[in-house]
């Protein structure tokens with residue numbers, strides 16, 4: 001059995017394998033009368049698309065999206081949602097499955113090959129099947145629709161670490177993120193990553209990364225404690241991205257090193273008489289509920305497990321052997337995970353906004369009324 005749907009009110013079901021005919025998703029529960037354009041969905045997909053620099057896979061996929069259902073043409077242009085399931089389809093056009101013939105019967109160390117085999121007794125070895133990063137394109141398409149549920153909200157991501165090299169946060173500039181092939185917010189780190197990743201790439205190796213996603217202008221009050229906490233759902237969504245191995249919110253694991261004083265986000269009354277936080281160690285979430293401060297989430301991605309260096313492994317017949325992977329692989333799959341992380345955050349926020357609307361009475365109960 002497998003599970004391919006996430007969300008409660010805003011639900012996304014994805015399908016497809018890296019080397020199958022197509023990948024896609026069905027977005028169900030999207031409210032009616034939201035306007036969007038195919039170009040907007042395509043623009044989101046284009047940020048994740050493979051083959052755009054020497055630092056990502058050289059597989060050539062146009063990732064051209066088709067909207068099959070759930071919309072009507074809007075009289076003033078673009079599309080409008082009808083409240084019925086929105087099916088989005090992306091064809092696979094550049095599969096090279098023979099690259100995987102040699103590893104069909106053995107397990108890439110660090111890859112899901114082994115667990116898919118022990119769970120299902122059968123696996124699509126071509127490009128990793130459904131455990132491939134290719135599946136993440138469908139999430140990006142869904143995220144572009146989810147964004148329409150949240151007007152006024154901004155969700156932006158950046159790579160903050162590649163392997164041993166971390167950015168200098170004092171130089172963080174969101175405008176730089178689109179100016180380099182790494183989604184890097186620190187211009188001075190770009191040449192360091194270039195040289196570092198060229199070395200990794202030429203060695204046929206790979207390296208991990210950390211991606212940070214920041215959501216601003218998120219309405220306070222989203223999240224459904226105790227088992228529908230917003231941070232819990234964000235963590236599950238980000239951890240559900242193929243290759244993700246860790247998630248943290250706000251200070252995250254660093255909170256364990258702080259004192260209560262250092263971690264306290266002190267409060268004052270803001271301009272409109274509403275409470276305002278003087279810091280954001282909490283990453284915009286307290287008790288699993290959004291505070292209105294920016295939501296800050298980070299997730300770590302492992303190094304791509306398909307590498308050219310031979311590794312010791314076992315095969316399906318129970319023999320010990322060695323394995324290396326041909327094919328066109330990302331030296332750092334974390335780079336293209338930025339739009340994917342953003343999309344997952346959009347989907348979770350859309351889901352929680354719709355869930356919050358189910359609450360009777362005032363949507364937020366401000367403690368102070370001036």
Ligand SMILES: C=C(O[C@@H]1CC(C(=O)O)=C[C@@H](OP(=O)(O)O)[C@H]1O)C(=O)O
Pocket residue numbers: 018049050057058059061094095096126127128131132133134135137306327328329330
């Ligand atoms: C095609 C994409 O990424 C792929 C992710 C991937 C993997 O094993 O994760 C392996 C490579 O593909 P192939 O199976 O053809 O060797 C990447 O190109 C994509 O993200 O669109």
